[in-house]
Amino acid sequence: MSETDQREVVLESRELTREFDGVKALDAFSFKLHRGEILGLLGANGAGKTTAMNCLLGLTLPTSGRIFAFGKSLQDHKIEILQKSNFSSAYVSLPGNLKVWQNLLVFAHIYGVRDPKKKIADLLEMLEVTDLRERVTGQLSAGESTRVNLCKAFLNDPELLMLDEPTASLDPDIADKVRKVVRRRQREHHCSILYTSHNMRDIEEVCDRVIFLHKGKIVCEGRPADIIARSSGSSLEDVFIKIARDGEIVDPP
Amino acid sequence: MNFRTISALVMRYFFLYTRSPMRLVELIFWPVVDLVVWGNVTVFIQRNTNAQFGSFILFMLGAMILWDVMFRAQQGVAISFLEDVWTRNLLNVFVAPVRTAEYLSATFVVGLLRIAVTGLVLCLISWFGYSYNIFSLGWWLIPFFLSLMVFGWSLGMISTALILRWGQAAESLAWAVPFFLQPVVAAFYPVKDMPAWSQPLAWCFPATHVFEGMREVMKTGAMDWTALVWAFVLNIVYLALAGWLFVWILNLTRKRGLLTKFATQ
Numbered sequence: 008m009s010e011t012d013q014r015e016v017v018l019e020s021r022e023l024t025r026e027f028d029g030v031k032a033l034d035a036f037s038f039k040l041h042r043g044e045i046l047g048l049l050g051a052n053g054a055g056k057t058t059a060m061n062c063l064l065g066l067t068l069p070t071s072g073r074i075f076a077f078g079k080s081l082q083d084h085k086i087e088i089l090q091k092s093n094f095s096s097a098y099v100s101l102p103g104n105l106k107v108w109q110n111l112l113v114f115a116h117i118y119g120v121r122d123p124k125k126k127i128a129d130l131l132e133m134l135e136v137t138d139l140r141e142r143v144t145g146q147l148s149a150g151e152s153t154r155v156n157l158c159k160a161f162l163n164d165p166e167l168l169m170l171d172e173p174t175a176s177l178d179p180d181i182a183d184k185v186r187k188v189v190r191r192r193q194r195e196h197h198c199s200i201l202y203t204s205h206n207m208r209d210i211e212e213v214c215d216r217v218i219f220l221h222k223g224k225i226v227c228e229g230r231p232a233d234i235i236a237r238s239s240g241s242s243l244e245d246v247f248i249k250i251a252r253d254g255e256i257v258d259p260p
Numbered sequence: 261m262n263f264r265t266i267s268a269l270v271m272r273y274f275f276l277y278t279r280s281p282m283r284l285v286e287l288i289f290w291p292v293v294d295l296v297v298w299g300n301v302t303v304f305i306q307r308n309t310n311a312q313f314g315s316f317i318l319f320m321l322g323a324m325i326l327w328d329v330m331f332r333a334q335q336g337v338a339i340s341f342l343e344d345v346w347t348r349n350l351l352n353v354f355v356a357p358v359r360t361a362e363y364l365s366a367t368f369v370v371g372l373l374r375i376a377v378t379g380l381v382l383c384l385i386s387w388f389g390y391s392y393n394i395f396s397l398g399w400w401l402i403p404f405f406l407s408l409m410v411f412g413w414s415l416g417m418i419s420t421a422l423i424l425r426w427g428q429a430a431e432s433l434a435w436a437v438p439f440f441l442q443p444v445v446a447a448f449y450p451v452k453d454m455p456a457w458s459q460p461l462a463w464c465f466p467a468t469h470v471f472e473g474m475r476e477v478m479k480t481g482a483m484d485w486t487a488l489v490w491a492f493v494l495n496i497v498y499l500a501l502a503g504w505l506f507v508w509i510l511n512l513t514r515k516r517g518l519l520t521k522f523a524t525q
Contacts, residue, residue: 027517058517064355067517089357102276102347109275116268117356159352 014041016078017167017199018063023072025058025223032058034223035072040167043197045189047204047214047231051251055223056203060171063201064094076167088167090118095160096171097153103145107136107155110144111162118163130158134188150181157185161192168192168200174209182206186213207244219246221254261365265358269366270373273340284377291328291378292385298324299390319478320448321392323471325382327447330408330415330467331438332378336371337364337416338423338434345428351520360507368413375409400477404470407491410499411466415441417502421509427522447471466494 018040025033033055040046048056061067063074065085074081076088101110108127115123131137134154139147147155153173160168170189174182186209192198204210210217211231218228227234227250231243238246249255277283302320344350353363386392395401419437423430444458445467451459462468469491476483513519 025517057520061517061520066351066354066514066520068511068514086357086359089355092355094352094355096351099351100348101352102272102343102349104279104347105272105275106279109272109279113268113272113275114352114356116271117265117358119264 014043016040017042017044017076018201019075020059020063021073021075023059023062023074024070025055025062025067026070031223033062033069036220036223036225037072038218038225038228040199040201042166042199043193044216045193045200045202045214047202047210047217048220049203049210049217049247050220051247053222054220054251056220057171058223059220060169060201060203064169065089090163091165092167092169093118093160093163093165094169094171095153095156095173097149097156097173097175098171099156100152101144101156101159103143105144106140107131107142107144107147108140110155111158114159115162120162123162126162127158130161133161134158135184149176150178153177153181153185157188164196164198166196166198168198170200170202172204173202174204174206182209189213207242207247211243217243219250221250226250226254261359261361265362266366266369269353269358269363270369273343273366273370276343287332287374287377288381291332291382294328295321295324295382295385296389299386299392302390318390318392319475321386321390322394322474322478323447325379325386325394326404326408326470326474327442328378328382329375329405330412332374333368333371333409333412334415334419334438335412335434336369336374337367337413338419338437340367340370341420341423342431342434345423345431345522350522354519360510364417364503364506367416371413371416372409375405379405398477400473400483403488403491404474407466407470407488407495410495412438414495414498414502417506421502421506424506424513424519424522425509427518441465441467444468445471450475463490464494466491466498469494 016039019038021037023033023036024031036055036059038046048059050056058067062069065081077091079088081088111127112123115126120126128137131140134157136151136154136158139151139155144152144155157173160170173189174185177185189200189202190213193200202210202214214231216229217231217234219226219234227237229237234246235241235243238249240246240249298320302318344353383394386394415437419433422433422437444462445465446454446462447467451462451468451472454462469487473483473487513522
């Protein structure tokens with residue numbers, strides 16, 4: 008048993024299957040996310056990452072299988088689990104017609120944040136977007152919007168954080184800042200993070216462990232360096248391409 | 261139910277309305293246009309009919325105001341939901357610790373606030389423009405308002421459920437659903453003057469009992485309590501059915517994986 012395995016399990020899926028019109032988008036997907044771990048969920052488009060994320064957030068019900076967070080069933084303790092979790096996606100925005108502080112204040116109240124004004128000020132400062140406080144959310148650039156979304160995701164100091172492509176469409180400078188902030192939160196708050204991205208640089212830099220999905224099934228999992236060593240490629244990007252094309256990480260003999 | 265969550269969601273709608281003057285225009289402009297048109301028609305009829313009917317025809321203005329109570333309550337629920345769809349905020353709400361009952365309760369409060377704003381403006385215009393005082397209905401006004409508001413909430417939940425089921429292509433239902441019922445709830449004419457086949461249908465809606473009651477109060481100064489009791493009993497039935505329909509369709513969209521598709525369209 009590895010060191011990682013001994014940590015408390017924060018999120019777990021057991022034999023999770025999701026079918027759409029008879030096609031399995033997720034096929035007996037089982038995994039564990041441990042306390043303080045950053046787990047990358049990888050795969051080509053259509054591999055099942057988004058379906059997995061949606062099931063884990065309770066947005067889509069699985070065809071079969073169970074999900075547990077903090078040792079409790081998501082189906083039976085959804086509100087309690089969501090209170091300790093948060094989510095940010097490059098594809099989900101905060102209401103564009105409100106000012107940044109208004110959006111954050113609303114979510115701070117929903118999550119029951121104590122001293123929300125101070126919390127918002129601290130998070131805006133941490134993500135270097137204090138100057139955006141009075142700006143209308145819909146007028147922010149992609150980079151600004153991503154960082155404001157992250158502020159929302161950090162509002163309740165979540166023990167479980169799900170980040171869906173947080174660096175999509177960001178320039179290298181902002182992407183680097185986002186990666187550093189995510190790492191810092193994980194270090195300081197021992198937050199468990201499920202992270203999806205198509206950017207392998209992100210994954211190598213941020214994730215402790217990764218799971219590769221192909222056609223809804225786990226093809227391989229482990230530390231990025233171990234996976235590269237096991238594969239016939241020289242980088243995680245090579246592994247990604249190999250899996251996307253062949254569904255396996257080594258060249259057939 | 262967590263009142264902090266409800267107040268947070270209501271605060272969001274408050275920010276939305278105060279930041280967008282066009283929303284206030286929508287809240288006031290169309291009801292005022294309606295009232296002025298109906299007011300002028302009423303004045304025209306009053307001047308061209310006998311005195312007894314002329315005084316009775318004022319019920320048109322009362323009906324118009326009460327209809328708007330129901331319509332605004334329905335809009336409070338349906339448009340609040342659509343605001344989340346339009347701003348692509350639905351997923352943020354559904355992955356937050358917000359119970360369905362809290363979400364719906366917040367939209368009910370928004371409906372109540374919309375009624376307060378629109379109702380006040382309409383009452384003032386009808387008083388100063390047409391010498392019609394809705395408060396001449398006396399204490400009956402309170403159960404009338406409550407009953408129509410609750411029926412509006414039910415219609416709002418039904419509209420929202422249908423939009424959830426059929427996606428944004430069906431969003432015009434947010435405005436259309438109350439008007440599907442307008443011909444049969446006897447808002448602007450008595451049930452006895454409706455086609456015979458439609459009269460039993462009319463009595464199936466709580467709004468019909470309210471509008472009939474309003475006319476009776478205006479005509480005689482009194483009304484039959486049983487009509488109000490019917491309205492409240494029917495409201496409980498509609499509220500329960502609409503709530504069940506909303507939850508059932510929400511679960512159906514989760515089962516079919518439509519919720520995320522719909523929310524990120």
